Amino acid sequence: MSRTSTGVPAAQVEAVRAFNRFYTRRVGVLDPYLGGDLSLTEVRVLYELAHRQSPTAGELRRDLGLDAGYLSRILGRFGARGWVRRDPCPTDRRQTLLRLTAAGRRAFAPLQQRSRSEAAGLLAALAPVRREELLAAMQNMQRVLEPDRAAAAPTVLLRDPRPGDLGWVVQQHGELYAREYRFNAEFEALVAEVAARYLKNFDPAREKGWIAEVDGERAGSVFVVRRSATVAQLRLLILAPAARGRGLGARLTDECIAFARAAGYRKMMLWTQSILLPARAIYRSRGFEIVKREPYAAFGRKLVSEVWERRL
Missing domain, CATH: 1.10.10.10 (Winged helix-like DNA-binding domain superfamily/Winged helix DNA-binding domain)
Structure with missing residues (x-):
């Protein structure tokens, strides 16, 4: 068997080169x-x-x-x-x-x-x-x-939701917001309602969800839902604590913006709270701006709700 100067069989070297030629042609790198x-x-x-x-x-x-x-x-x-x-x-x-x-x-x-x-x-x-x-x-x-x-570096995968994923999303919101922001069960109920509407009324041409996995374990989520014919809404963005600090929240937000633009929406909006500082930093970095602020009481706390928007 012919071998190169490194001792690797020449046939194996040619196999790698053939794969390189195939892949660069297949993904259009030469164009x-x-x-x-x-x-x-x-x-x-x-x-x-x-x-x-x-x-x-x-x-x-x-x-x-x-x-x-x-x-x-x-x-x-x-x-x-x-x-x-x-x-x-x-x-x-x-x-x-x-x-x-x-x-x-x-x-x-x-x-x-x-x-x-x-x-x-x-x-x-x-x-x-x-x-x-x-x-x-x-x-x-x-x-x-x-x-x-x-x-x-962990393996990060963004995939479509599967059966059982929306239950996990509701659970994560309930647990994390209770622990980190002292929200009561009203918030978990609200998230469950949002998840149920998404499953019942899902329109694949105008709506989409992503589940983020890190090394095969669920670590985050985000969803785009139809608000009107021209407005998409970003919902249920969440990251497990172990998945934070990797830019994954920004990546999920970018996916939402790209999908909404491709689906023909003209604007994207979202509803959040003023105390959610990490999420607000992501939204601002992606071009969202606050268009409405309102003090109110909910989830066992006094809060300030915010509506953010950006043009697509």
Whole structure:
């Protein structure tokens, strides 16, 4: 059997190369990426800026394996387009924090939607059992090729709700809000009503839910429901404590915005409470604005309800 200088059989090397050629052709990497004027690397940098909380250039360079000069040129082009701004790091004057601007998010949104649509098209052509086989194979490749990263970084999956998931969503809201915000059982009853309406009146063309899994365990949820012909409502965003701090809440919110835009809604709204500071920070970072505030008493507490909206 012919072998390379590394001792690996030549047939195995050719098998890897053949797979690389197949995959790059299948996902369109050789074409103009996602139909835009950005390279694959530029879109990846834009993705990281959209999904991280103020990274430094050094962090991006390390995690993406990019040359410092190459990354600097990409960031320079983004800055010239008004997509990214640099803020001084409060703890290290040698570093600057990178933040995507509103213009940068607007530029990224259609790219993200096209990427999702292409991935959905790839999976839609497969039977459910074959789809699960493909996803399991992808995860196995990551574990084999990067065992250290796989051990350090959990596997995160966003999937459609299955039977039993809505019961879990109600339970999580009841337990977490009682423990963290001292809400009484009225809140759990409200969540149960929202979940029941979603199941009874579900319209797949205009509504959608996501269950977030971390290493195979349910860790979060979010739902888009029809408010009117032109307005979508974001509902039931929640993360288990162990899943927080990974940008998963922002990712779930991004999924809602992308779906609502693709479904033809013109506006997205949500109802929340002023004391829910982490959730409010996500909504603000995604372009939502408060349009109504009202003091009231509910769930065993005196609260201030808020209605947030954003144009799509």
